Amino acid sequence: MSFKFENTRVNCYTVGALKRRAAIAIPGIGIFIHPTDINNTDLLRHKFGHILQRKKFGFFFFFFKIATASIISARKANKDATYNHMHCWTEWTANKLSYGFFNCPADWNFKDYPIAADASAKYSVVLPKKVESILFK
Numbered sequence: 001m002s003f004k005f006e007n008t009r010v011n012c013y014t015v016g017a018l019k020r021r022a023a024i025a026i027p028g029i030g031i032f033i034h035p036t037d038i039n040n041t042d043l044l045r046h047k048f049g050h051i052l053q054r055k056k057f058g059f060f061f062f063f064f065k066i067a068t069a070s071i072i073s074a075r076k077a078n079k080d081a082t083y084n085h086m087h088c089w090t091e092w093t094a095n096k097l098s099y100g101f102f103n104c105p106a107d108w109n110f111k112d113y114p115i116a117a118d119a120s121a122k123y124s125v126v127l128p129k130k131v132e133s134i135l136f137k
Helices: 016-020 041-057 059-079 089-101 129-135
Strands: 002-005 008-012 024-026 030-033
Touching: 008 041, 024 041, 030 041, 041 059, 041 089, 041 129, 059 089, 089 129
Parallel strands: 008 030
Antiparallel strands: 002 008, 024 030
C-alpha cells in the first residue's frame, strides 16, 4: 500500500526493521512505514522533516552526514534502552524543520518529537556548523 503525504510517497511494508514499526525516509524515493502507522501524523511529520533536511542542506550533506549519523543513532537506541534516538541532532533538527513547515501546529507532540536539543543529552547539542548556521540565523 502507498499514499502521499505532502506530495511525498509513503510506502507501507512489514519487512526487515519495518516489521518492528521502524520507519525510514529516503529523500527522492519516499517514506517507509509499518502499515499500522498510516494515520500516525506525528511520525509522518517527523519523517517529512528528513525530506526537508535534504532540501535545506543538500544531497551530499544529507546522505553523508545526516543519514549516517541518524543510522548510527538508531542502531545505538536499539541496543541501549537508556539512549533516546530523538535527542540525536539529526532527529530534533528534522522535527524543527517540520514544525516550522507545518506552521507550528498546536497539536505537535513535543514529548516524542522534540524540536530543540536536550541539554542533558550530550549527543543532542553537538551540531555540524552548517546545520547551526542555517537553523539558527
